Every structure is written in structure tokens, then in C-alpha cells.
Amino acid sequence: MSIDDVLAVARAGLRRLTPAEAAEATRNGARLVDIRTQLQRQTDGELPGAIVIERNDLERCLDPTSGERLPEATEKDIPWIVICDQGDSSSLAAASLRAIGLRNATDVIGGFQAWKQARPIYLDHNATTPVDPRVLQAALPYLTQHFGNPSSSHAYAAEPHRALERSRTQVADLIGARPEEIVFTAGGSEADTLAICGLRGRRGGTIVTQPTEHPAVLQACRSLEDQGITTTYLPVDEYGRVSPDDLEAALDERTLLVSIMHANSETGTIQPIRELAAIARRHGVVFHTDAAQTAGKIPIDVDELGVDLLTVVGHKMYAPKGIGALYVRAGTQLRPIIHGGGQEGGLRSGTENVALAVALGTAAELARPGDDLVRLRDLLQHELERLLPGRVHLNGHPTDRLPGTLNVSIDGIRGRDLLAAVPEIAASTGSACHEGADTPSAVLSAMGVPPERALGALRLTLGRSTTEHEIRRAAKLLAERLTSSSRAAVTTPQEAR
Template sequence: MNQIYLDYNASTPIAPEVLAEMYPYLQGNYGNPSSSHWASVSTKEAILEARIKVAALLRCFPDEVIFTSGGSESNNHALKGVFFAHKEKGNHIITTTVEHPAILNPCSFLERLGAEVTYINVDEAGRILPEAIESAINERTILISVMHANNEVGTIQPLGEIAEIAKKHGILFHTDAAQSVGKIPVHVDQLGVDLATIAGHKLYAPKGIGALYVRRGTKIEPYSHGAGHEHGMRAGTENVPYIVALGKAAEMAMLMQDNNEMSRLSEYFLERLVAKFGHLIKLNGHPTNRLPNTLNISFIGLDANEILNKIPKIAASTGSACHAGMTTISPVLKAMQIDETVARGAIRFSLGKYTNKNDIDQAIMLLEEAIIV
């Protein structure tokens, strides 16, 4: 039996088409894009082409795309960049209790520098109520940051409604779209965001590359200071092969985002789980308004780490951690007020481009062997 990879929300493999696009810039085309001689022409053009492709995916202007080292840097840049650029207006940031640590930890850091951060709770499906965001706004609020889709349970947030609130109050709005880009359409004008985060390794590009969308006219402090690369927003010689890779991945994502095959395969997986385990399982997150590839399933009364330890051929994730025999449940499920006996048994199965029906059937068989019904 083959190994089965069901952890695409953690990281995706590099697509062969993406790797092929990178090769010329790994083996040759080595000129510094900032130089003005013949060796820089191809690399400069490659960056421009990649920027256009990422912009096409987001439906924004190419000059609104800043290439970064990944999702964490993009989130840090958005939060810190707004905080330092708007200190004369205020110091208040609104975010949620279910954000990725790449949002929560920078917020904690900014609190040590004098920021006030309000963490909005979610309902039992992991969804934010827009009115809760509005009630938290005060005269010092400078930024709202709400993830587009949750990395653990897949719940999609009502960004359009939140954007209307932010606009009404003249507040900048950022979304961490690392998990949603490539899985569902992420069109920045439709979402109404001023800043958006992309992580390349979530959409079949390498780790170590990402982007931050910054709407024209949005004032943020540069992430690093130096020779003025990336429109003066991020100093440092550009990582051309990886930027090219992200551009190709974005181009491929435009062709995939309306594909219903992922939804069909995910529903098939859920149907098989229900048929096999029935009342012993629970789907965490929103039942319908969630990422098409993500199933967060609790095996009630069981320990998720113990289950996966019995079936090493399956690569999947738990949100819980085990230390000295004690299991700490996922902060996301805790924020959703999921009962501990349910949360302790939660496994996130996330499907991807290379998942097939045979993978699902084999996974069901292995789970059946590991769990005594």
C-alpha cells in the first residue's frame, strides 16, 4: 500500500510545471534584476511577468503585489507596517481568536510596543459575526485583520460584510488568504480588502516565497530598509527562481479554482467516513461554507495522535499536542467551544491536486483497521 498524503493545508508538493519554470533561473539567467546590463534583462522581465500573473489571480494591479519570503513575512509586514505607519491616528488592532500564529504572535509583539489588540471570538462553526467586529471599533482602531479561510477547519469568513464595516469607519482591512488562494476565488475588490497575504507553498510553489497585496494608496511602513526593492517596501535582491515559481503557480491556480473535482472528492470522503463510523465522528467547522478540500473530523472519545501513530502511511494533521502523556487541544477548536472529548480526537484531512479516489478508499481502510468500531 502506498503512502497517502492528506496534509495539503500544511504544505503542497512543488508542481512539475512550476519546477520546470524555475530551472532556467537556477541553472542560468543569474543576473541581478537591479543591474542595467544584458545579464539582468531576463531576470527583470521574469519578475515582471510573475508579478502580472499573481496580480491576475487576485484581480489587482501588478504594482500592488510585493514579493516576500512567505505567508509569515506577509502577515508580519501587514500588521507591523500599518501599526508603524499609522501611530499618529491610533494603536488599536482587531483580529480573531482563530487566526494563524503568524497573526497572533505579531499581535502579541505589537502589544509589547503599545498596541491594543481586540481578539474577537467565533461561533461553534468557527465563523465571525460581523457585528462583533463593528462593536469592537473605537476611535483608535487602525486595522482589522481576519483570515479568509481557517487553516484547521476550513471555515470561510464573511469578508465582504466586514469590509463594508471597515470602509464605513475608515479602517484598513487585511486578510490572511494563505489557505484560500488556489482553492477558491480570491478577488481583492470583491472581498474589499486593502491587504492580503499569499503563501507559495500552499499552492504548489516552493517554501520560502509569498506575496503581500497592498492596495494603491495604502500607507504602510516598509518591512526592511535598503536599496528600495519591491517598490521600496522590501529591501533585498529578489529571489528570481522562487518568484518565477510563484508566478507559474498563480497561473495554474487560475485554471483550477473553478474545478469541482476537489469538492466531489471531499464529499465522497465524508460520506465514506459517515458510513463507516457513523455517530463516532463529528465534522468540525461550517458544514457547507468551508474550503472544498478540508475535512476536520473528530473521532469522539479517542485521541487523534494515537490514531495517526497507528497508521503512519497516512500524512494528516492534528491540532492537538501531546506533552508527557497530556494532550493539549487545538486553540482553534477551543475557541469554537468544542467539547474536549470531541476536540482531542480531531484530525484534519486536507486534499489536494494529486489526491485521487483510491487514496480516499485506502485511507478509510487504514482508519477502520486503527479504530475499533
């Protein structure tokens, strides 16, 4: 049979899915496959979590004389859902996958645009990012072929050990550090805890932080109270920033550590870390910053910032959950909080998760500045202000904030009620660590935002796959819900009392 005949047979047995059916299938374990061109992906946005297969590679695999095979073609029993630019292209690509043995391949009626319209617009990238398909592909061999313990001395350990150190270098390069200064952890909370609870020092003393920190920092500080270590909380201004003068006044001979996050996850406000760290250094105090929201989004150089400890989190930068790192400047004395075999330079015992370390290293290498996110973020704010004149209020610094973070309060509506009424948008009202609490955000309260306005806050955070079309549609959906005749179904702060 010719290739055309093979495709005709495969296409005849194809059951095509509606976008809603495809979305349900992916929630039940189906694999999403993106067979658009590179230009189409750049123009229309990426498909979070999809495996990318180049169309030319697929066409070569159809030719039995080429000898080429898709690596994914071994997973024959998994449902595969193909997305192309148009519906006809999708069905042809699905038939091609069926022809090379992936018998459960199907496609989405209407192609990419239909899929995007059916899926909620994801504007919660500060909570977590989708795993970049290139990150996933880099990590998979270390869950299968290269499974050895990197600390062993035989042949099976060689490649895992090389991969671990290569990943360490990639993370170090992202922040301007040396590889030996990178300690892999199981995430940001562990890295923050190691930085705070692992600090070697006398019994007693003071840690200086701020009330708008991540709970991992705040709870780690509180956990040291039984050791006689107290915590000083610096005030923040109306933008959520710490004043260098306030830090200068708070330091004394009892101060052990200063921990101030690089950027806030709710408002995106970026702290003046360079000035703050310089003050701490003049006083001989160790300085830690949680860079969970900035690593991979804006340029970081630890020497330029002058920090001694810095937290990196994988799932905020398109790597999986469960992996992070702590930068420890050479000469900074820490003691481990997890004891055992002495891995990670004695600071983090436990057999290293090579696959996740590779994922973090790959994500670090793929990181790029969020210049276009600034444009889209500002467009979203402009559209909301245009459609809801006089009702939209920015929370956070107008310029010194993360490229993809917009936190706004809208008069006359609770943020959580508005999001519940617009299921076409996946966003939040604040940090995912506090989501669900029906109280004003502690971050906004510390900034002096009135309770009613704080309850009306929305945190809309953008990522690599966010498109201009999605931004305009999201603004329109929110505005329409607020101005529609069914507004009575939404509870306002006044009505809630």
C-alpha cells in the first residue's frame, strides 16, 4: 500500500473529539500532542503540557524506507490527542500517528483555535507554571534508562552523576553563581527553611523579615522561637516595599539574619534587594532572599545583588513541582536540617532526584526575559480600565514589579465571587498558599489597602503561552460579567454583610 492508502485507512477509523471531550480526556491521562509549526507556536502561543512533534519528523516516519521512528511511538496504548493549526490538518496528523502504530490517536475538531476557545484562560502562573515539554523530555531518560544512584561507584552511576553536576552548573549560570554554591532541595519551602533554620549562630538573637513574606519564611522564623530567637517585622509602604532606612534602624549586634523576598507573589512588587543586602553586609549580617518569583523571569546576579542565600523554585519556571535549590555563598555557614548520607555538600542528605534536577537545570537554561509579558500585562490593565472606567485600582508598584503580574481591585465586587462567576478564566485572588480564605489578603493589608478594596482583589499572572487574544478576551469576560443583567447573582462586599 502507498502512504496515501495507509493514511486513508487510518483516517477512516478516526473518531474525532470536540474540544470539551478532548479536555476531559487530558484530565484522565490522555497525551496532548502539538504538531504546529514553530512559527505558529511563537505566534499563537504554546500548548502547556503538550509534547511537540515537528511535522517533518512525522512525515519521515511515515516513509518505511527512512528507518526513522518517533521516540514516543513506543507508548502505543496511551490516548494521543493531536492539535494542529486547522481541524483538517489535525485529523491528517492523527491518522499519521495511527499509521505508525499509535492506534489510540485522535484529534480535536476545529484544531488549535477551537481548543484554545474551549479551555479556560490560564492566568495563574505565579501559583505554578506548566512543565515545558523540552524540560519533560530532558528529564524522562533519568526515570528510565539512566536510573542509577549518582553516588554509586559503578557504570550505572556515571551518567546520572554527570547529569546532576551539569544541572547544577545550569542553575548556577542562571543566577551568576558557582556550581558548588548550589544545593538541590525538594522545593522552595525546604530551601527557605534551610536558609533560616540552618543558619549557624549562638542561641538567641533576632531575624529581620517583613509581614508580606511567603509562609515558608514566616513559619520558619516562628519555629525558632523556642530557641530564644525572635523575629522583627519591618513595615512596608503602600507599594509593599521595605525601606532601607527601616532595615538600617532594625539591625544591631543581636541580628543573625535578614530575609526579604525578591518579589512578592501577589502584587509582583520587586524589593530593593541590592540596597538592603548592602546594609546587612555593612553590619556583618547574613542576607537571604526568596527568589521563587524572579528566577527565570528577570535577570539575577547574586554578586550584583550582594545576597548570601537565595531560593530558586522549579515549578515557578516551567519545571515540575518538588524541585528547588538554595544558593549558598561560599563561606556562609549552614547546618543541615535533613540528616543522613551527607549529599549536597553535607547540607541536604538523601539520594538526589536526578530527573527533577535535570528538569530544573533545563528550565534554567531555557529561561528568557519576560519583555513581551510587560506589554501583555499592561494591555490587560489598560483594557480593564477602559471597560470598567473608574472602578479598577492597581495594587503594587506601578513599574518595579514582575513582568507578568497584575493585581487589581475592582469596586463593588469580591474578587473570589467574580472569578467564580467567570469559569472561562483560571486565576486567583492572592497567593495559592492562602487561597480559599474569605479574609482580606495579609499582603494587601500590610500595604494599608482598606479591607473592602482588598476583598475585591484579583491576581492575574501571565506566562509564556499567554497570547494577546487571551488577554483581550479575559478583560472582556470580566467586564461583561460585571455589567451584565445577571449581576444580581454575584455577591458584593456590602451585600455579604
